[in-house]
Amino acid sequence: MTESGVGATRRRVVGALASASALAATGMGTALAQPARPGPPSTITxxxxxxxxxxxxxxYFTDPDVLSVDPSFDAYAQPNSAIQRLWTGALWMEGPAWNAQGRYLLWSDIPNNRQLRWIEDNGRVSVFRAPSNNSNGNTFDFQGRQISCxxxxxxxxxYELDGxxxxxxxxxxxxxxxxxxxxVAHPDGSVWFTDPPYGGQLYEGAPDAAGGPSNGGGRLNPRLGQAAGIGAARRELPTNVxxxxPSGRLDRVLTEEQVPDPNGLAFSPDYKRLYVASTGKGPGDTGSGGKSDIHVFDVGADNRxxxxxxxxxxxxxxxxxxxDGLRCDVDGNLWAxxxxxxxxxxxxxxxxxxxxxxxxxIRLPEVCGNLCFGxxxxxxxxxxxxxxxxxxFVNTQGAGPG
Structure with missing residues (x-):
């Protein structure tokens, strides 16, 4: 090869390398070489x-992940308060509830079949109740008694005050x-609750007995790993509220047609409105399921x-x-x-x-399932x-106990 030919070849190689470097700098080279879909972002801020x-x-003044979408929210964002991760180590957490007398927070770790407690004075987390029967939502009524779903x-x-x-x-x-x-508890002594089908699965409870909606083929054995008597039930009711x-009478206040797959719920501060979260299709659902939206209803004097x-x-x-989880503050804003x-x-x-x-x-680095004020x-x-x-910390107070 002549000297001029060697020079030309060298120039072509250098040019190709320069082009590759330019593509890499812009990210185009990576896109061409690795057309795979990029993963989700791993950072928030x-x-x-x-x-x-x-x-x-x-x-440095307000947390960068507490965002005011509207200027009215500025009044609720507490300056110099940072989002803190208090504890980690659960599988799927729900149902936080604040005990004012004991000054502790309890919540459910559903797949681990336990309830956990965070104590305010030293930040210690311990197992509060195990097994918990795969409890989900928790709250405290106006007498300070814990209610669990x-x-x-x-x-x-x-859970009564005597244990x-x-x-x-x-x-x-x-x-x-x-x-x-x-x-949720009402001042008149009543308890309002939702009844979707999400516990009818292996991860958060037990599937239906063979032939039930969440175990139609009967291939799952709902008795495995359970105490005697568990695993014989099957879904029989629509998803109601x-x-x-207080007399013990149970009334259906919302039907599946009104709010499919009802989940979290909260009263307004004056108890004249009820908010209900409708989530997605649950195990065994034959209809379309919820659309992941929030519904609101007026509460009449007759509780209708x-x-x-x-x-x-x-x-x-x-x-x-x-x-999922819903709570109101004293000004009637809904935190979801x-x-x-x-x-x-x-x-x-x-x-x-x-x-x-x-x-x-408020942005978190993982999905938030539920919340409460405490x-x-x-x-x-x-x-x-x-x-x-x-x-x-926020610049308002939660409405109602738990």
Whole structure:
């Protein structure tokens, strides 16, 4: 090869390398070489933050992941308060509830079949109750008694002040409940709760007996790993919302046609409105299931619900922020947990004013299943992420106990 030929070849190689470098710098080379779909983002803020106990500070006035969508939310974002990860190590967390007298937070780790407790004075987390019958939602009534919704036993129970347990509801019109999910107490002594089918699965309870909606083929054995007597029930009822009267009478207040797959629920501060989250299709559902939206109803003097409307479709920036747990503050704003799946920056909490306008968001690095207000002044928002417990102080108070 002549010297000129060698030079030409050398120039072509250098040129090719330069082009490859340019493509790599713009990301085009990687896209061409690896056409695979990119994974979800792994950070929330820029620069990336860490939620570890020894992480560097993130809050220089307000937390960068507490977002005011509307200026009205500025009044509720507490300056100099950072989102903290208090604990991690669960499989799937739900049902946080604050005990004002004991100054502790309890919640459910459903697949691990236990309830956990975080004590405020030293931040210690311990097992509060195990087994918990795969409990989901928890709350405290106006007498300070704990109420729990149990997936495995398909019932709602109350833990009395003397340590005994009272079964509040396990059947309706002679048929077993599905898997009570969330409960709220009313000042008149009643307990309102939702009954979707999510406990009828291996991970969070027990499937139906063979032939039931969540075990139609009978291939699953619902008795495996369970105590004697568990695994014989099958789904018999639609997904309803119930009111348990202090007399013990159980009334259906919402039907599946009104709110399919009802999940979280909350009263307005004056108890004249009831908010109900409708989630997605559950195990054994034959209909379309919920649309991951929030419904609201007027509560009459006779405890009948009327004027039901869709309060929010929970779509933010084109992203579906599926609601679950709901709580109101004393001004009537609705704080809703957000499950946006792989759209990481939209997981956490959405905040809506009483007219249904989005005013604020709290971003977490994992899906948020449920939330509650707590702390001695009830001005701390506790958020049950998928595996972790988070908290942030806010400039308002939660309405109602638990």
């Amino acid at each position: 820029t620069p990336p933050r860490s939620f570890a106990p020894d992480a560097p500070p993130t809050t 149990e997936h495995l036993t398909r019932r709602v129970v109350r 005994s347990v009272t079964v509040l509801a396990d059947t309706f019109e002679g048929k077993r409940l599905n898997s009570p999910n969330d409960a 119930y009111r348990l009267d 619900l009327s004027n039901g409307t869709v309060f929010s479709d929970c779509v933010v920036d084109g992203v579906k922020c599926g609601p 947990s957000s499950n946006a799946g792989r759209a990481v920056g939209y997981n956490g909490v959405t905040v809506w004013n009483p007219q249904g306008k989005l005013i604020g968001r 702390g001695p002044k009830r001005n701390r928002l506790f958020m049950a992420g998928s595996q972790s417990l988070y908290a942030v």
